[in-house]
Amino acid sequence: MGxxxxxxxxxxxxxxxxxxDWEYTPEPLKPGDVDVRVLYNGLCHSDLHVWREDWGPCPFPMVPGHEVVGVVEEVGSSxxxxxxxDLVGVGWFRDACLECDACVKGDDNxxxxGVGTIMGGQKGGFAERIRANAALAQLIPPEIDPAEAAPLLCAGITVWSPISRYVTRSGMKVGVVGLGGLGHLALQFASAIGADVYAISGTASKEKEARGFGAKHFQKIDDVPDKTLDVILNTTPGGIKCADLVNKLTYNGQLVYLGGGTDKVDVLAFDLILAQRSISGSATGGRALFREMFRxxxxxxxxxxxxxxxxxKANEAVEKLTNGNVRYRIVLETGDYFKNK
Ligand SMILES: [Zn+2]
Ligand SMILES: [Zn+2]
Incomplete structure (x- = not known):
């Protein structure tokens, strides 16, 4: 190989x-890899968290982009x-062993x-090409627009995973806290499978859109009656007291953290014990869930x-996201940018 x-x-x-602008020489294409010419990248808060070192040291240079959609340009021999x-997407992970118990079940996340696309790998999709394990390059169904597919690769799978796990019956009351990139998709997925959806936000101007995404109710967290919700998805970046969320759960209720990674999960054990409530976390999803989510x-x-x-205009886009002026996801279009470099 040259x-x-x-x-x-x-x-x-x-x-x-x-x-x-930067460039790097990738490791040789392995038999199980693909090279993907990048068309679009969703811009996710996690990109910023990684380079701003909110989650620990980041070895620089770092190439962001973990909601990557593109066209397969080269395939490994196996x-x-x-x-x-083929039109494919690469999400949070771009490599996994495919042999451990989790991988065999399709839970490669x-x-x-696993090798993260931007965390651990540092070689994300803000690039002309991205190289990934072909097993983790998700086929995008033809009915989904390539630019709209991008945010599904992180935000979409992140909310679908707990919804598929915990929203098991039609009519279950599901609260979605925070109406950003994750939240607006959570409202849609939960209502698609028949949940009674509560949009929980303090931003009154989002009510009309939230109802358009499938919410039947729109309330501030303090206005939701205690012991109401079967499932709460906390998609906020942080700052809501755990006990305030737990109290909104009915018996056997489930509180899932999708954001707020640096929040303290601090609650009286009795508040869980007596009503058999649970608190859990969830991040992205594996191949099996990706297929289901796209379906x-x-x-x-x-x-x-x-x-x-x-x-x-990626730097302006980052500034816009930092200032909270995005409804609901920025997608960066690669176009001919790198051809002219
Ligand atoms: Zn594995
Ligand atoms: Zn993300």
Whole structure:
């Protein structure tokens, strides 16, 4: 095999830095890998958390982008299920061992040998190409627009995973706390499968849209009566007291943390014991869930509301996200940006 062609990309080189042009030489294409020409990237808060080192040290340079949609450009010698020209997406992980118990079950997102696309790997999709294990390159169904597919690869799977696990009967009361990138998709997925959906937000101007996404109720957390909800999905970046959420759960209720990773989960054990309530966390999903999530999204027309911005304006997009001015997901369009570099 000849020398690898460098990959042109945008990278962050320091914690307080801005995205700037960079390139790196990828490791040789393994038999199970694919190379994907990138069309779109969703811009997720986690990209910012990683380079701002909110979750620990980040080895720089770091290439953000873990909601990556593109076209397969090259396939490794052992890849049979994908071919050149297929439209695929790469999410939080771009490699896994495929042999451990979790991987065998299709839960490769909890593989102990997994390689993160931006965390651990640092080689995300803000680039002309991305290289990933073909097993983790998810086929995008033809009925889903490629730009709209991007946010489903992190935000979409992150909310579908706990909904598929805990919303087991039609009519269950599901509270979605926080109406951002994750929350607006959670409302749609939960209502698609027949839940009685509560949008929980302090931003009154979001009520009309929340109802459009399927919410039957729109309330501030303090206005939800105690012992009401079967499932609560906390999608906020943090700051809500755990006990305030737990008290809204009915018996056997389930509180799931999808955000607020640095919050303290501090609650009186009796508040769990007597009503048999549970608190859990969830992050992304494996291959089996990805297939299911795309099927449900296709079937019920679950789509993110996106704002497309050319990747040449990536720094402005980051500023917009930082200022909280996004409804509901920015998608960066690669276009010809790297061709001219
Ligand atoms: Zn594994
Ligand atoms: Zn994400």
């Amino acid at each position: 020398a690898e062609k460098p990959i042109k990309c945008l990278a962050i080189t320091s914690k307080d830095g801005q995205l700037e 890849v049979n299920h994908l071919k050149k020209g 909890v593989c102990p040998n 449900i999204a296709g079937l019920h027309n679950v789509r993110p509301l996106i704002e497309k911005i050319p990747i040449s």
